[in-house]
Amino acid sequence: MKKVLLVLLALAGLGGGYGYYMWNKAPESMATRKSDMGITSEQLYGAFQKDETAANAEYVGKIIIISGKVKESRMVEGVAKVTLEAGADAAVINCELDNNTVHPRTQFNAGETIKIKGECAGADLDGTVMLSHCAEEK
């Protein structure tokens, strides 16, 4: 009887510990998340320009690998951000790098073409499309 009680207590302890671990676990790194699709910056921006409601339904919440040319790369209060060109002058995709990922680099050269994996968050007031929790994809 004593052994059964000890086993039950041990199981309860393990269960509690697992629950505590799961509750406090940090969000998963973008580097290990599986992508849903690949698309160019022009295609993604164009989809939101054409029909924001339809694009929201198709892309928001999806993990997308986007390829595009870097317009600028900057650090804002410790958060790395990369802006990709998306066709016309003001057309851009803003990517915010994931804070749960170890990034080989956070600065990118203007003009270089890169691939970035991130979660599509939707479009801004001026049509700029935003990818969150991003990581560079090699």
Place this chain on the structure above:
Amino acid sequence: MKKLFFAAMALLAFSLQIDAQKIGTKDAKVQFDASSPLEPIKATNNSGTVALNTATGDVAARVLIKNFIFKQSTMQEHFNENYLESTKFPNSTLKGKITNLSDVKFGTDGTYNAKIKGTLEMHGVTKDVEVPAVITVKDGVTSFKSDLKIACADYKIAIPSVVADKIAKDVKITIEGALKAN
């Protein structure tokens, strides 16, 4: 010819002035706090947008819900999937006008209390709101800060009774950033 030149210069100066009246940021820091005495529930969004027309007092701000970062993955998932339903309602948008624009001297250093009257759309619900904001002008830089209190029930954000004691019924939201000419 000379008259035409001056007219063109005046038009250019006028158009530049119009541009200078529109200031904004895409790097506004938005903090979300639904903490209760039982549980700290906080998140930060580092990519809020604020646009302000200093001539008309028109203000617009948008926050993309997916950009909120929590320390715990479970909280982030619940926030996006169960409460804000961010795939269905990806953004929250404030549109309004400063009602006491004459009190805010955008060309003079100082701290000004502004009152914004407009609408706030969140979770698919749009409601009339009156929002206070503090506008600070210092050395040519205009900064914006606003503290909002949102009642979850007003925006049809359902809190299950099992966790009702752990989540504040009124959520505090702070949005702040330095506004630059577009």
